[in-house]
Amino acid sequence: MIAFLEEWLKRRLPLEQLDFKRISEKSVPVHRFSWIYYLGGVTLLAFAVQVITGILLLLYYKPTTLEAHESIQYITRTVPGGLLVRNMHVWSSNAMILCMVLHAFTVLLSRAYRSPRELTWVTGMLSLLVVLGLGFSGYLLPWNNLSVYATMVGTQIVSMSTSFLPGEAARLGEWAASLLLGGQTVGQETLTRFFALHIVILPLILLALVTAHLVLIQMHGISVPISILRGQGEKIENWSGKSQKYMPRFLLKESAVWLMFVAAIAALSVVVPYDLFVPYTLLEPYSPLGSAPAGIKPEWYFWFLFYPFEMLPRTVVILCSLSFFASMLAAPWLLSGIPQLWKARFEDSKFPTYAAIAVGAAVALLTVFGQAIVVAVRGGA
Amino acid sequence: MPEDLIERQSRRSVLLFSIAAIGGSIGVFSSLTAAIMSYIGGPNLTAALKGRQLEESKRALESQLELIKLKVERVNSTRIPLAKLSEIEEGAGVTFTDYALQPAVLFKTGERSCIARSAVCTHLGCTVQSNLVDGRIYCPCHQSYFDLAKGVPLSGPATLPLAQEPIEIDGDTVFLVKQQSPIKIGPGQIPMLPL
Numbered sequence: 001m002i003a004f005l006e007e008w009l010k011r012r013l014p015l016e017q018l019d020f021k022r023i024s025e026k027s028v029p030v031h032r033f034s035w036i037y038y039l040g041g042v043t044l045l046a047f048a049v050q051v052i053t054g055i056l057l058l059l060y061y062k063p064t065t066l067e068a069h070e071s072i073q074y075i076t077r078t079v080p081g082g083l084l085v086r087n088m089h090v091w092s093s094n095a096m097i098l099c100m101v102l103h104a105f106t107v108l109l110s111r112a113y114r115s116p117r118e119l120t121w122v123t124g125m126l127s128l129l130v131v132l133g134l135g136f137s138g139y140l141l142p143w144n145n146l147s148v149y150a151t152m153v154g155t156q157i158v159s160m161s162t163s164f165l166p167g168e169a170a171r172l173g174e175w176a177a178s179l180l181l182g183g184q185t186v187g188q189e190t191l192t193r194f195f196a197l198h199i200v201i202l203p204l205i206l207l208a209l210v211t212a213h214l215v216l217i218q219m220h221g222i223s224v225p226i227s228i229l230r231g232q233g234e235k236i237e238n239w240s241g242k243s244q245k246y247m248p249r250f251l252l253k254e255s256a257v258w259l260m261f262v263a264a265i266a267a268l269s270v271v272v273p274y275d276l277f278v279p280y281t282l283l284e285p286y287s288p289l290g291s292a293p294a295g296i297k298p299e300w301y302f303w304f305l306f307y308p309f310e311m312l313p314r315t316v317v318i319l320c321s322l323s324f325f326a327s328m329l330a331a332p333w334l335l336s337g338i339p340q341l342w343k344a345r346f347e348d349s350k351f352p353t354y355a356a357i358a359v360g361a362a363v364a365l366l367t368v369f370g371q372a373i374v375v376a377v378r379g380g381a
Numbered sequence: 382m383p384e385d386l387i388e389r390q391s392r393r394s395v396l397l398f399s400i401a402a403i404g405g406s407i408g409v410f411s412s413l414t415a416a417i418m419s420y421i422g423g424p425n426l427t428a429a430l431k432g433r434q435l436e437e438s439k440r441a442l443e444s445q446l447e448l449i450k451l452k453v454e455r456v457n458s459t460r461i462p463l464a465k466l467s468e469i470e471e472g473a474g475v476t477f478t479d480y481a482l483q484p485a486v487l488f489k490t491g492e493r494s495c496i497a498r499s500a501v502c503t504h505l506g507c508t509v510q511s512n513l514v515d516g517r518i519y520c521p522c523h524q525s526y527f528d529l530a531k532g533v534p535l536s537g538p539a540t541l542p543l544a545q546e547p548i549e550i551d552g553d554t555v556f557l558v559k560q561q562s563p564i565k566i567g568p569g570q571i572p573m574l575p576l
């Protein structure tokens with residue numbers, strides 16, 4: 001058993017491969033899907049933009065229910081360059097999630113998660129969860145209608161998330177929700193806690209995960225899509241096609257992509273402030289005596305969860321999303337294990353591709369056509 | 382093409398590429414740095430701006446004071462005036478905070494009758510709207526509709542009724558009355574919606 005574990009870990013964490021002098025020798029495979037190799041890097045850069053603009057926002061942001069809303073107004077309206085800084089933070093967070101999701105999807109399609117890179121996939125998926133947590137916690141900080149009601153609903157979902165478990169375990173979610181809220185309702189304690197989560201706790205966890213992710217990539221080298229490897233005919237294990245040096249070739253191209261990203265985000269921030277997309281009533285400061293305004297909706301990256309909540313009983317949605325996240329984490333094992341049920345080899349089986357397309361299509365459909373699906377299912381109302 | 386030519390060409394393209402990239406970087410980063418420097422420096426506060434800021438702080442503090450008064454009132458009194466009957470319009474409810482410090486709405490149902498309901502949506506806890514939609518109570522968060530008289534959900538994902546709040550009408554004033562056994566909420570525990 002120990003020997004098995006040792007072997008398993010050695011294959012997944014080949015520490016002897018971790019020689020940073022070898023970064024200069026690192027190479028990136030060249031084939032017709034090489035563009036997918038930029039997505040992870042762009043996500044990483046977006047994270048850097050988030051850290052820098054986030055620190056800048058801290059210069060003026062005030063995390064109290066009394067002043068939070070006003071301090072954001074102050075940043076965007078009065079401080080020179082404030083509009084740029086805040087909108088870069090918003091736009092780049094959106095871009096970060098988009099790139100991360102695309103990155104995960106291309107990894108699924110190209111089967112880059114396959115042994116021995118399972119842990120790279122797991123660290124990536126956990127990072128995605130943490131990033132969604134960052135999106136959720138950051139949403140509360142402006143303390144407007146949208147943010148407070150989103151947090152009410154979100155924490156309520158958390159508090160119900162374990163209600164299907166037996167006995168005392170059913171209260172786990174309640175406990176987690178009260179830990180987040182710090183009181184009976186969304187209030188100052190919640191704001192303080194979300195602020196801490198958003199600027200310290202989650203970024204530190206993300207940093208650790210991303211570091212692990214990068215170290216793993218350094219150890220295992222860059223994966224080649226299985227379809228391309230199959231085209232080689234011979235051994236499917238190794239890439240015998242063209243490669244380019246990471247330094248300076250790929251890095252140069254990557255920097256160019258990064259540069260375009262920063263320029264695009266900066267331009268977007270000045271020309272189309274994010275708030276233009278949100279109805280004004282949703283951005284008004286939250287008042288405990290008000291009610292939820294019409295048109296209330298979470299950010300687009302939560303729509304695949306939001307629309308099902310409009311259509312289905314909440315326990316069903318909660319159970320489905322929990323199993324969805326669990327199976328995404330376990331995807332490398334599931335996708336390679338399931339074909340064996342009908343004695344197919346993972347490398348030859350079409351199943352992992354179909355499963356990836358099905359997941360991607362379901363999430364994309366709910367995100368883009370969720371509203372129409374709700375109307376079709378519920379008949380308008 | 383001979384090998385060395387390819388090699389030379391690719392070197393040249395790397396060089397050109399580098400120059401373009403470096404030029405672009407300098408452009409983008411110098412303008413960003415300039416913006417960030419002036420951001421860090423902060424605004425030049427004119428007297429008018431300073432005044433507006435103070436006004437704003439005053440307004441925020443006042444609303445905070447209102448909220449604290451409201452909480453104190455809920456702890457100390459057994460009956461709280463909510464609204465003047467003659468001033469409530471049918472269809473347009475009056476939002477208030479109940480004894481559990483949760484949002485609630487008061488609706489006029491007739492010449493001298495009213496009904497008050499908890500405004501905490503039984504689906505996922507949003508605050509329902511105070512304006513009736515086609516005579517029904519509406520939660521915009523996931524489109525649930527509730528019956529005004531019975532509180533039961535009529536359509537949408539909510540499955541449980543909105544609780545009724547105890548009120549009494551005395552002359553022209555509608556009061557919220559404290560019940561004998563108020564809903565108990567343990568410390569640090571959120572009021573759970575039943576499943």
Ligand code: FES
Binds near residue numbers: 153503537
């Ligand atoms: S919270 Fe009211 S419908 Fe979901």
